[in-house]
Amino acid sequence: MNKHQRIKKNKEFQRIFKKGKSFANRQFIVYVLKSDQPEFRLGLSVSKKVGNAVTRNRIKRYIRQAFLECKEELMQNADYVIIARQQAADLDYHESKKSLEHVLKIARALPKK
Numbered sequence: 001m002n003k004h005q006r007i008k009k010n011k012e013f014q015r016i017f018k019k020g021k022s023f024a025n026r027q028f029i030v031y032v033l034k035s036d037q038p039e040f041r042l043g044l045s046v047s048k049k050v051g052n053a054v055t056r057n058r059i060k061r062y063i064r065q066a067f068l069e070c071k072e073e074l075m076q077n078a079d080y081v082i083i084a085r086q087q088a089a090d091l092d093y094h095e096s097k098k099s100l101e102h103v104l105k106i107a108r109a110l111p112k113k
Contacts, residue, residue, distance in 0.1 A: 007043030023107040
């Protein structure tokens with residue numbers, strides 16, 4: 001993911017939490033805020049409660065890869081913040097991608113097939 005596609009600043013996270021809509025399943029919470037940018041931006045949050053550093057980084061890699069694989073179908077003019085819950089630590093890549101796609105379809109960011 002390019003640098004301009006990431007959300008890093010706390011101020012931007014807080015704006016998305018306040019103004020965006022949230023959607024959730026057992027593994028992930030997704031906040032979506034429509035914006036006027038041509039490309040989507042992604043912010044990740046994985047708490048220390050989820051696991052050790054290795055586990056948290058693995059979850060973040062899985063999320064980034066899932067977004068890269070479905071970026072063509074994804075709603076482009078939006079900011080996304082993904083919060084991983086504890087159950088996300090037990091998933092392998094394919095399960096986490098499926099779970100992310102599920103919550104993004106609930107958020108209407110991905111078209112239903």
